[in-house]
Amino acid sequence: MIKFHEGEFDEIGVSSGYLNSNGDTIIPAEKYYYCYTDTIRNFGIVMENKTGKLLGIDQNGTELYEIFKYDNGPDYLKSGLFRIIKNGKIGYANSNGKIIIEPKFDCAYQFKGEYALVSDNCETIKEGENFIWKSEKWYQITTDGKRVEK
Template sequence: MFEVFKYDNGPDYPESGLFRIIKNGKIGYANAKGRIIIEPNFECAYPFKGDFAKVSDNCETEKDGEHSTWKAENWYQITKDGKRFEK
């Protein structure tokens, strides 16, 4: 099983048919039926925008009051099948 990533005090919003999940402290993606589509392997992962999502394997969370942001030097894009997008 997995837990749904929390965003804006509630469950993550589905974007492009997928929503973020957490399992063993890592972030991945599941579809509307709850099927894991991309195994949780990322420390930071943004929602999909179209066919791509911005992810990182090594990042830090910085708190700013009630909000937080992710900081990383090695962001990259993945496709909906979990493969790294190379330009």
């Protein structure tokens, strides 16, 4: 297990990193702009310094994938899953950081109960500070990634 180490204040932009149970530095405070998780058992969320991307990392600090941003922070856990991004595609991981549904969608909404609305071909349209997705070919998937047939 890795514990969170913070600077003088607990706020975004203040040096923070991770220490192991012996107090040894695993992830130095300067490496990331902000640490969203205070402990890493298997998985943690950090903000990259240069781009502001949210990243999922393991106990060794290996960057696993990008976390989908929602409301200026990491995507919410819904039905046990949150959205991730790899190679420009969206998929889903669980609270332990394990990828449950491989990233393969151009657009993918959060789960509502057992289903999420996804598209393999959609357009992202910016509206002010926000964006909307437009597609003619939406379909639903289950929490194990199976397409729902009508």
